[in-house]
Amino acid sequence: MPRMTAEERRESVIRAAMSEFARGGYHGTSTEAIARRVGVSQPYLFRLFPGKQAIFLAAANRCLEETRLLFEEACKDATSPDEANRMMAEAYLVDTDPEQLLFQMQIYVAVASAEAAGDHEFGRTIRESWLEFWDSVHLSLGADQEETTEFWAYGMLINTLLSLGFPADHRVWAGFHTTKPL
Amino acid sequence: MPRMTAEERRESVIRAAMSEFARGGYHGTSTEAIARRVGVSQPYLFRLFPGKQAIFLAAANRCLEETRLLFEEACKDATSPDEANRMMAEAYLVDTDPEQLLFQMQIYVAVASAEAAGDHEFGRTIRESWLEFWDSVHLSLGADQEETTEFWAYGMLINTLLSLGFPADHRVWAGFHTTKPL
DNA sequence: CGAGTAAGTTAGTGGCTACTCACTAACGAG
DNA sequence: CTCGTTAGTGAGTAGCCACTAACTTACTCG
Numbered sequence: 001m002p003r004m005t006a007e008e009r010r011e012s013v014i015r016a017a018m019s020e021f022a023r024g025g026y027h028g029t030s031t032e033a034i035a036r037r038v039g040v041s042q043p044y045l046f047r048l049f050p051g052k053q054a055i056f057l058a059a060a061n062r063c064l065e066e067t068r069l070l071f072e073e074a075c076k077d078a079t080s081p082d083e084a085n086r087m088m089a090e091a092y093l094v095d096t097d098p099e100q101l102l103f104q105m106q107i108y109v110a111v112a113s114a115e116a117a118g119d120h121e122f123g124r125t126i127r128e129s130w131l132e133f134w135d136s137v138h139l140s141l142g143a144d145q146e147e148t149t150e151f152w153a154y155g156m157l158i159n160t161l162l163s164l165g166f167p168a169d170h171r172v173w174a175g176f177h178t179t180k181p182l
Numbered sequence: 183m184p185r186m187t188a189e190e191r192r193e194s195v196i197r198a199a200m201s202e203f204a205r206g207g208y209h210g211t212s213t214e215a216i217a218r219r220v221g222v223s224q225p226y227l228f229r230l231f232p233g234k235q236a237i238f239l240a241a242a243n244r245c246l247e248e249t250r251l252l253f254e255e256a257c258k259d260a261t262s263p264d265e266a267n268r269m270m271a272e273a274y275l276v277d278t279d280p281e282q283l284l285f286q287m288q289i290y291v292a293v294a295s296a297e298a299a300g301d302h303e304f305g306r307t308i309r310e311s312w313l314e315f316w317d318s319v320h321l322s323l324g325a326d327q328e329e330t331t332e333f334w335a336y337g338m339l340i341n342t343l344l345s346l347g348f349p350a351d352h353r354v355w356a357g358f359h360t361t362k363p364l
Numbered sequence: 365c366g367a368g369t370a371a372g373t374t375a376g377t378g379g380c381t382a383c384t385c386a387c388t389a390a391c392g393a394g
Numbered sequence: 395c396t397c398g399t400t401a402g403t404g405a406g407t408a409g410c411c412a413c414t415a416a417c418t419t420a421c422t423c424g
Contacts, residue, residue, distance in 0.1 A: 003390065003401060023298040025291055027209035030381060041403050046383060105291045108345040109207055112284050115347050116205040123347045130346060134354060149357025153335035156342045163290040164312060165297050165305045172316060175331025185371060185420065213412065223373050228413060 010048050010058075012038050017059040022103035026056055026110045057125060060107045063100055064129045068136050070095060081142035085151060088140065092155060101159050192230050192240075194220050199241040204285035208238055208292045235304065242289045243311050245282055250315045252277060253322060263324035267333060270322065274337060283341045 004012070016037040020029045031052055035042040049055045074091035078084035107126060114122040138148040154176070166172050186194070198219040202211045213234055217224035231237045256273035260266035289308060296304040320330040336358070348354050 006401075009401080024295055025207060025209060027207060028295050031383085032381075040401095042381095043383075043385090043404085044402055047402085052382065102291075102294050105287070105294065108342050109284075109287045109291050111347055112287065112345040113206050113210050127346055127348065131354070145357040146359055147357075149339070149354075150332075150335070153332075153339040156338040157331070157335040159342075160290050160338045163294040164309055165293055166309065172313075172331075175327040175329075177328055188371075191371085212410080214410090222371095225374085225413075225415095226372060229372085234412065 006048060009038070009040065009044075012040075013045060013048055013055060014059050014062050017055050018063055018103055019099055021056060021059055021106055022099045025106045026053075026113070031055070053122065056110065057122065059103070060110075060126055061129050063103050063107065064126075064133050067096065067100060067104070068133045071137060071140060075140045078140075081144070081147070084140050084142075085147070088137070088151070089154070092158065098162055101162050105159050105163050188230060191220070191222065191226075194222075195227060195230055195237060196241050196244050199237050200245055200285055201281055203238060203241055203288055204281045207288045208235075208295070213237070238292065239304065239307060241285070242292075242308055245285050245289065246308075246311045246315050249278065249282060249286070250318050253319060257322045260322075263326070263329070266322050266324075267329070270319070270333070271336070274340065280344055283344050287341050287345050 013034065016034050017029075020034050020037060023029070024033070031045050032042045034055065035045050038045075045055065049058065070091055071088050074095070075084035075087045078087050111123040111126050114120075134148070134152070137151060138145075141148050141151060161172055195216065198216050199211075202216050202219060205211070206215070213227050214224045216237065217227050220227075227237065231240070252273055253270050256277070257266035257269045260269050293305040293308050296302075316330070316334070319333060320327075323330050323333060343354055
């Protein structure tokens with residue numbers, strides 16, 4: 001069993017948590033499952049993070065940040081807003097791990113649940129990360145508010161269809177005027 | 183304590199389940215919470231339904247059906263696809279209980295979780311209900327696949343922004359070219 | 365009235381889960 | 395070598411959860 005620094009372990013935990021939370025969501029994922037995937041004892045997680053929610057939060061921020069960076073990378077050579085749009089859309093459908101898209105959905109509902117339970121701090125943090133993401137996309141697309149909204153709208157529909165488990169050749173995917181999904 | 187027929191009770195359970203599951207999702211909601219809201223003992227739920235998942239499924243199907251009927255009602259007097267679009271969009275933002283939109287999100291991620299856990303029957307049932315919904319909207323809008331897709335895309339973005347808890351006057355809502363949300 | 369039936373409860377159980385405490389093993393510096 | 399620090403574990407605990415079994419209460423109809 002290789003020894004790691006606490007920081008490296010935290011990194012492993014975040015990766016594992018992203019996968020596990022993507023599948024089960026916040027309440028449907030046990031810290032046990034995350035620890036098993038990391039290859040570490042379950043109580044040790046609580047020395048690396050103050051609690052389960054902190055693990056989820058770290059994973060969520062990482063997920064939003066990574067997708068944002070993917071977009072920024074994808075459209076960096078675009079010469080027009082329209083081309084940026086196409087490049088980012090393709091990156092979303094082709095280069096993004098489906099797990100990350102499912103995890104996005106889990107993040108969104110986790111915020112709603114936390115909010116309903118009276119925890120507003122959690123949502124505040126996620127919204128902040130998410131707005132950075134939104135603004136980054138907005139900037140990449142040029143300055144049109146409505147177009148950015150449309151871009152996000154299609155993105156959220158993709159997440160939903162994926163979450164519902166419709167295969168790539170199903171007719172619900174036929175109405176996209178951009179690239180077909182994987 | 184008024185006595186009801188089993189069928190009436192099942193109805194109450196479905197209403198209560200829709201509210202509770204909307205807040206907590208499948209794993210974050212206890213049957214205890216549902217029973218408390220109904221005003222009935224928790225074990226009695228298992229005489230009305232075979233299990234927790236059956237309750238969720240009944241509530242989910244009801245949610246999708248009700249939103250579908252709301253749309254059909256909203257656009258029944260429309261004279262053009264464009265007018266139908268506007269009427270349905272407004273109905274979604276104004277007349278739909280936000281709880282129902284949150285519950286929709288919970289349904290979507292619940293399917294993903296069930297699928298990941300090896301339960302494909304659950305998703306199959308939900309997808310069936312959801313396709314009826316999709317087709318109903320498609321029919322109301324006229325025969326254009328791409329326009330239906332766009333309509334759904336905006337709907338899913340609305341669900342997401344609501345789930346994330348952005349207030350109605352936040353700038354992320356500004357890019358919608360239809361009615362402003364409540 | 366009385367007896368069957370359907371609505372509803374109380375008490376309980378086994379299993380899981382987040383989190384704690386006390387401990388051990390490896391590494392690095394002097 | 396040794397001693398302090400840091401990575402990591404094993405054993406537990408209190409609480410919650412879905413679900414069961416056995417019982418009680420109310421309505422209904424002959």
